[in-house]
Amino acid sequence: MSDFLSVNIPKFTSVLSAITFFFIVLAVLFAIAGRANGKKARPIAIFIFLGPAIVLLLAGLIIPAIRTLLFSFMNPDSNGWVGFENYYWMTQDPNIKTIMVNTILWIMVVPIFTAALGLLLAIMLDRIKHESIPKSLLFMPMAISFVGASIIFKFVYEYREPDEVQIGLLSTIVKFLGATPSDWMLSKPLNTFLLMIIYVWTQMGFGMVILSAAIKAVPADIVEASALDGAAGWRLFRNITFPMIKGTFIVVLATGVVGALKVFDIVRTMTGGNFGTNVLANEMYSQVFVQFDQGKGSALAIVLFLLVTPILVYNIRSLRMERTHS
Amino acid sequence: MSNLKIASHNSGRKLFSSKIATLVVWFVTVIWTIPTLGLLVTSFKADKDILNEPWWVSLFNPNFTLSSYKGVLFGGDSESLSNGVLPYFINSIVITLPATIFPIVIATMAAYALAWIRFRGSDFIFFFIFALQIVPLQMSLIPLLLLFTGGAHIGSVTVFPALGIAGDFAGIWLPHTMFALPLAVYLLHNFIASLPRDLMEAAHVDGANHFKVFRMIVLPLSIPGIAAIAIFQFLWVWNDLLVALTFASGTEEVAPINSKLASLVGQYGSGYTQLSAGAFITIAVPLIVFFSLQRYFVRGLLAGSVK
Numbered sequence: 001m002s003d004f005l006s007v008n009i010p011k012f013t014s015v016l017s018a019i020t021f022f023f024i025v026l027a028v029l030f031a032i033a034g035r036a037n038g039k040k041a042r043p044i045a046i047f048i049f050l051g052p053a054i055v056l057l058l059a060g061l062i063i064p065a066i067r068t069l070l071f072s073f074m075n076p077d078s079n080g081w082v083g084f085e086n087y088y089w090m091t092q093d094p095n096i097k098t099i100m101v102n103t104i105l106w107i108m109v110v111p112i113f114t115a116a117l118g119l120l121l122a123i124m125l126d127r128i129k130h131e132s133i134p135k136s137l138l139f140m141p142m143a144i145s146f147v148g149a150s151i152i153f154k155f156v157y158e159y160r161e162p163d164e165v166q167i168g169l170l171s172t173i174v175k176f177l178g179a180t181p182s183d184w185m186l187s188k189p190l191n192t193f194l195l196m197i198i199y200v201w202t203q204m205g206f207g208m209v210i211l212s213a214a215i216k217a218v219p220a221d222i223v224e225a226s227a228l229d230g231a232a233g234w235r236l237f238r239n240i241t242f243p244m245i246k247g248t249f250i251v252v253l254a255t256g257v258v259g260a261l262k263v264f265d266i267v268r269t270m271t272g273g274n275f276g277t278n279v280l281a282n283e284m285y286s287q288v289f290v291q292f293d294q295g296k297g298s299a300l301a302i303v304l305f306l307l308v309t310p311i312l313v314y315n316i317r318s319l320r321m322e323r324t325h326s
Numbered sequence: 327m328s329n330l331k332i333a334s335h336n337s338g339r340k341l342f343s344s345k346i347a348t349l350v351v352w353f354v355t356v357i358w359t360i361p362t363l364g365l366l367v368t369s370f371k372a373d374k375d376i377l378n379e380p381w382w383v384s385l386f387n388p389n390f391t392l393s394s395y396k397g398v399l400f401g402g403d404s405e406s407l408s409n410g411v412l413p414y415f416i417n418s419i420v421i422t423l424p425a426t427i428f429p430i431v432i433a434t435m436a437a438y439a440l441a442w443i444r445f446r447g448s449d450f451i452f453f454f455i456f457a458l459q460i461v462p463l464q465m466s467l468i469p470l471l472l473l474f475t476g477g478a479h480i481g482s483v484t485v486f487p488a489l490g491i492a493g494d495f496a497g498i499w500l501p502h503t504m505f506a507l508p509l510a511v512y513l514l515h516n517f518i519a520s521l522p523r524d525l526m527e528a529a530h531v532d533g534a535n536h537f538k539v540f541r542m543i544v545l546p547l548s549i550p551g552i553a554a555i556a557i558f559q560f561l562w563v564w565n566d567l568l569v570a571l572t573f574a575s576g577t578e579e580v581a582p583i584n585s586k587l588a589s590l591v592g593q594y595g596s597g598y599t600q601l602s603a604g605a606f607i608t609i610a611v612p613l614i615v616f617f618s619l620q621r622y623f624v625r626g627l628l629a630g631s632v633k
Contacts, residue, residue: 045443056503143561147565147608
């Protein structure tokens with residue numbers, strides 16, 4: 001116990017002193033810079049307010065991103081140029097082929113399911129009383145980390161030898177339906193889809209909540225007018241509601257694509273990328289920290305960047321449009 | 327007459343479909359909640375029951391105990407967890423607080439400068455920071471780690487000495503702070519730029535300088551925006567795995583609980599039975615934040631969704 005205290009008490013002192021130090025530095029800077037008068041006051045204020053962010057962004061994102069680009073043309077230890085070898089490797093390596101197939105599966109299945117299910121629930125939530133309780137419960141998994149969600153589903157996907165009692169929900173249901181459960185995480189290609197379910201489970205609430213907000217924002221008089229014209233049910237939705245929330249729906253889809261491209265935690269935790277479930281972000285991590293090949297790892301990071309960028313640009317732009325309009 | 331008919335027809339249909347809607351929504355809600363419920367029930371079972379009895383059976387055969395929690399918090403017989411997860415839980419707190427406070431304060435300052443101390447190039451800088459949102463953090467990991475362990479060199483000239491903070495708490499606070507900035511600056515800029523101009527001008531007329539305006543006007547008025555973004559950042563750091571794996575060694579001196587749990591998943595035996603309790607302790611913190619601050623939470627998550 002005293003051992004425990006001697007290790008852990010200093011942690012709290014370090015966090016307290018770090019935060020205190022941070023605010024003291026700021027207070028001192030503000031006090032000194034605040035005394036400046038006249039012509040110098042403005043540049044000094046700009047320097048103090050903006051300087052820390054600029055330095056951190058340069059050191060943490062801009063320069064590293066450029067170095068990663070350079071590393072992708074270098075050898076594993078980043079001390080000699082190899083040209084396009086790391087990129088050529090990707091076109092030849094059979095593992096990368098699996099990864100690319102999986103990535104395509106992820107970006108095709110995951111966004112559609114998160115967005116479609118989110119939309120369905122958003123429409124239905126709009127019609128029920130006491131919507132806040134189911135809404136909270138459906139949104140709740142978004143608060144849970146991918147690691148936490150993976151552990152939750154680890155228990156759902158648990159498999160036991162046929163002569164033992166199945167303690168996993170999936171195996172039990174499969175057995176109840178008369179089929180034979182198998183070791184789910186080892187069954188290709190089903191395992192990849194089971195991992196996707198974890199992702200959909202955590203992220204569906206996001207689509208549901210913003211689509212729900214979008215549906216509520218459709219002007220009531222438009223809906224009423226078209227209802228008077230005889231539109232109802234599916235036709236009302238297809239002709240009136242959906243066109244008005246299409247932009248939001250696409251943002252949800254695009255967010256799903258970006259998330260699916262970057263998926264790492266679930267694969268790392270559930271399978272470590274084994275059994276044919278590997279994906280880009282996990283392979284990048286493995287190349288750098290398991291194979292110690294900074295060249296290939298950097299090249300994979302660049303590929304990830306190139307895939308994510310166009311969608312993010314679209315997404316950020318349309319989100320910004322929506323914000324300026326609202 | 328025909329209008330009346332349509333109206334009654336519609337309301338009839340609405341009633342019907344709202345019944346179906348209620349049914350479907352609650353059906354999905356139950357399915358969505360079952361996995362978490364399963365974990366919760368499992369975590370209160372005795373070690374031997376976890377492996378031999380499905381949790382839904384235990385529900386009707388209650389024999390609950392806190393032994394998993396005791397074991398996972400304070401350590402038990404398993405070698406991989408001799409001291410339990412409590413040290414890792416403490417690490418998570420120690421990592422998350424500064425990694426939330428630092429970027430939010432720095433981003434608020436930058437956002438104020440870009441919105442209200444306009445200067446030549448401020449639009450460009452704002453757009454550039456805004457555009458940095460597209461850089462996935464995978465692009466930064468290797469060079470940043472090299473900077474922490476080896477410093478920066480041009481040829482044989484050392485531009486910057488090794489920071490020596492790799493595997494230290496500062497070595498995790500710093501990357502989280504850096505990675506949070508583009509989104510935080512952008513969102514806070516939106517918020518701060520929309521504060522009333524008259525208020526700022528009146529303060530300046532009264533002789534307040536930028537530092538005073540920032541403290542007395544901008545900070546208090548920005549609290550709702552800051553709260554939403556702070557909650558998003560808090561959850562992001564608490565739930566993060568990649569940054570923790572890269573910058574914190576897996577030891578109980580610095581590793582957060584999330585990364586510790588990820589490493590426990592692959593292990594069977596008693597470490598495995600304690601997994602449910604460990605996982606529930608980990609997700610309890612974001613769940614408490616979620617249920618107590620739901621409005622800010624949703625706002626923050628929606629705003630941060632592009633990250």
